[in-house]
Amino acid sequence: MPALILQPRLPAFAAGASLRALGVSLALLASPALAQEPAPLPQDTAVPQEEPVSEEAIVVTGSRIARSGFDQPTPVTVVGSDQIQRQAAVNVAQVLNDLPSFRPQATPTTNAIFTNNIGASTADLRGLGANRTLVLVNGRRVVPSTVQGGSFASAGAVDLNMIPASLIQRAEVVTGGASAAYGSDAVAGVVNILLDTRLNGITGSAQYGINDVGDGKQYMLSLAAGTGFAGGRGHIVAGIEYSDDKGSRDCYSRDWCAQSYNTVSNPYVAGSGNTRRVLEGQPGVLILPNTRTATAAENGLIPRLPGPPNPALIASGLLGMEFRPDGTMVPHDYGAYYGVPIFQSGGGDPQQAFYMNFPISAPVERLNGFAHAEFELSDVVTIFAEGSYGRVKGSTLSAQRRDLGNLTIRADNAYLPDSVANAMAANGLATIPFGRVWNDIGPQRAEVTRETYRAVVGLNAKMWGDWTLDAYYQFGRTDYSQRGYNTTITPRINFAMDAVDDGSGNIVCRGVRDGVAAAAGCVPINPFGNGSAITNPAAVAYVTGTVEQDTRLTQNVVAATMQGTLFEGWAGAIKGATGVEFRQDLARGDADPISRALQFYTGPGSPISGKVDVFEAFGELVVPLMPGAEVNGAVRYTDYSTSGDVITWKVGLDVAPLDWLRFRGTRSRDIRAPNLFELFGPTQTSFQSVPNPWRGGAQDLPMVLLGGNTTLVPEEADTWTVGVVLQPNIGSAGRLRLSVDYYDIKLEKAVSTLGGAVIVNGCFNGVTELCSLITRSDTDEITQIVNRNINLGSLTTRGWDVEASYTLPFDLLGGQISLRGLATIVDDLITDSASGRVNRAGMNGSPVSLPSGVPDYTINGYVTYTSDLATLQLQVRHISSGVYNAELIGPHQDGYDPLLPNSISDNYIGAWTYFNINAGVNVWKRGDQKLEIFGVINNLFDKDPPKDAPSSFGPTNNVLYDVLGRAYRIGARFKF
Helix, strand or coil: CCCCCCCCCCHHHCCCHHHHHHHHHHCCCCCCCEEECCCCCCCCCCCCCCCCCCCCEECCCCCCCCEECCCCCCCEEEEEHHHHHHCCCCCCHHHHCCCCCECCCCCCCCCCCCCCCCCCCCCCECCCCHHHEEEEECCEECCCCCCCCCCCCCCCCCCHHHCCHHHEEEEEEECCCCHHHHCCCCCCEEEEEEECCCCCEEEEEEEEEEECCCCCCEEEEEEEEEEEECCCCEEEEEEEEEEEECCCCEHHHCHHHHCCCEEEECCCCCCCCCCHHHHHCCCCEEEECCEEECCCECCCECCCCCCCCCHHHHHHCCCCEEECCCCCEEECCCECEECCCCEEECCCCHHHCCCCCCECCCCEEEEEEEEEEEEECCCCEEEEEEEEEEEEEEEEECCCCEEEEEEEEECCCCCCCHHHHHHHHHCCCCEEEEEEECCCCCCCEEEEEEEEEEEEEEEEEECCCCCEEEEEEEEEEEEEEEEEEEEEEHHHHHHHHCEEECCCCCEEEHHHHCCCHHHCCCCCCCCCCCCCCCCCHHHHHHHEEEEEEEEEEEEEEEEEEEEEEEEECCCCEEEEEEEEEEEEEEEEEEECHHHHCCCECCECCCCCEEEEEEEEEEEEEEEEEECCEEEEEEEEEEEECCCEEEEEEEEEEEEEEECCEEEEEEEEEEEECCCHHHHHCCCEEEECCEEEHHHCCEEECCEEEECCCCCCCCEEEEEEEEEEEECCCCHHHHHEEEEEEEEEEEEECCEECCCHHHHHHHHHCCCHHHHHHEEECCCCCEEEEECCCEECCEEEEEEEEEEEEEEEECCCCCCEEEEEEEEEEEEEEEEEECCEEEECECECCCCCCCCCCECCEEEEEEEEEECCCEEEEEEEEEECCEECCCCCECCCCCCCCCCCCCEECCCEECCEEEEEEEEEEEEEEECCEEEEEEEEEECCCCCCCCCCCCCCCCCCCCCCCCCCCCEEEEEEEEEC
16 A cells, blocks of 8 residues: 655644643633632632532542542543533533533534434543543443444443533543543543532523524523432432424535535546646645535436546447436536546536535434432431433434446336437447436435433441442433434335336336346336436335334443541551442344345444443552652452453652642553444444555445444553642732643554555455455455454544633622633644554544544633623633644645645635623522523624535534534523
8 A cells, every 4th residue: 555645734733832832821711610620719809609619528530539629630620510501501511512622523513414323412532532531420430322323423422411401510521541440431531420419499491592594493491409308317309401402404504515615636647648737736636616426416427437438438428428307418517627536516416415405403302300319327328319311312314315326227228218228229338337316215314312211329338437438239221213214225226227118018127027036016216317206106115214223222330439548657648449340231222124134325234232241349549748749549450241351550649849839640551441332333334435446446336334343352541641730829819720731642452443445455455354354246346345343553642731710809890700711732643553644633624533633722711700690701712723634735734746646725724713602690689599591692703614625514624613603592590
């Protein structure tokens, strides 16, 4: 395989000292409800904190040992309930994704085009994938709620839609490895969502939202209540939350999408006999507007395919001819540039543009319920029970079926116009290639329902000294149901198109005439011209069906943890924690017979069935070395029924030589065990354009089979974090806090797939073990590739997290003004795999795989005014400039040459800044009781996203940039 030519990123992107200084200086903006290890306000201020930090012993995420405050070696960022309320967030993911360390890979906007996890919202730290960020609820692992699918919502992740946002007290985010404390998945970090189990009184809210263009209507209602009983020995909390997001129109409803930008491969290559590319200085890849599919059209097309064309087809005059709606033919308008694989620009059929039908944001309906009860049996034993229910229903329109030149028309087709039949006969053509976009059949309509049930029972007990015991049993279950209506069935399309005269003047399917059992019931369909399917409902009914997939995920957990003081050391109490955990994860699923036979155009494939048993034991120590200095160590033994045992560990050091200066650092070995879908996942189908080296580089469109692999072993990650926290305590500067942390994560044995092109090239170049994964026809056309999960390659990411805050009284109106900022600077995001080594740091373009690229730096700033009467907040989100694709090189980059095979006409995406504003007014308040009205404007200046291409969604990166435009939310909330 030829070596991949990569060029350095823009010099301006270098994350050197000057950029880090810029990140620190720009980070002095934000909100007190977003705090990295929040500190109490100085004692001389009368303004109350929004998130007070208790000085009594508490267990903070990242450790199993109780201690005062948040001082520990691992960086912890806290998102408080106040910030969730200010942003009128429907789920906590909307607030977490504003933190620079998160990448919103899975949201209702990024999942709108995929049929498996429609509307899911997951947590993804560092852009490493949601399955490498562990999500806890009240410190406990929860059952997964996403399934295998062709989207960026990683299978086996937790959909944050399932958690009631109105009951969240705070979310603690550990930005570092934590497998020694919590087990698998905590590679990039941990998100621990703490629900309010001590609520007193009644709270509720109602809100409405709409986008500036009139779509995206949202409704949300919540109600919760809590009270003590039995003289304060018991407490009960219950709440319910409902939201309905109607979704948005398709991509073409926005001006930035209507021009349909995409990439076009330049056909004028060196040595082709045509020097136009050299003379005009055109690169190998062009980003152009008005792109269309080059090998298919709505009414049918005899396409020009890659590779040498059939001379007889050229002589017939049929090559490049397009059918009109009435079945007559005209030359297809390929426009100014005809792309080698499947794209073209300027002309063509406007009805087969790529982004039609897909909603920008999928409609999502949510219902959540939560209840918690606890009771003191005695002064030393408290029992508790907790239950929750979540239902998320999403729907979307998917693409019409597109046969991109892969169909075959025979000379005796009964529907073939006489002019075409005569031309074929005159030139000895038995068959011709054919491409079609089946608009007359219409798009697939997909609906997905996910329901999650969770129940916990347990006890907390005080033992000897300050030792405590926490033990619980937890049951979790997710029921997943997918229905894909109006989905075409590939073998039936082929049977129905192959129509012949039965000798009596009747048009029938060839398979029926010849007695082919699989063709029983076939109804012929006329593929030439538009509307033929509409006029023949029986044919549409024959070639379409309903995808049905039902999956149940079940999780059982039994765990016990003890923690307390072991003994007094030379510098203070030496504390320890130990515990055991047993977990069982099961997956059972089924699919309809057509899906199991892999015959749908798109679908879930075969059923899933598998189980993993996990036993774990862990221990942790905190040893004071001297006043202001301590070392923390943890180790965990884990035994998987599928892959055997593994040991994870962590060592941390925290040193505070001065009361305003603290240094911290950690070193850890973390793991991510393959999840149920990676191990036992059903075989799924998709179609992928692949260059065929056996046919001179002609572009084939084989079926690609994806699925599980029971021989997978856990991924292993080595993580370093080093940081400093400054909190000067002199004069007014006592309210200043600054933290800077460096992180370095190297992941080995990453679970991934090779990809169709890598498998094909490897086989062609002599890697014989890959050849068994490829199926070729008698003419060497690639018809199928098996692309299953394997442990391969590595992933490395390095960078800096910066957080700063400053709070000061505002005497003019009373209250306080807070400035807070968070920044993440990414030095490297490197993947090493069979396809090569790529550094995606500074890649702002559309996500094409996981991990997708990340900006060089992202800054979030908050300016907040708070008082007893009102709150007002301005939020600023800045994304650095970057490249469209890290594997390409553009004119602005050193070493650019249009003759390079990976050259592109424009590889630059400029810096982007968004502004949001929110406000709330207490129309009535007495103590902690209040009635508040609030409003939010997101994307205040209605800034369009930058245009880049391509992605399945549209000509931009909908992970990084806002694609909805200016949006409004208004509402009211109360507490009595």
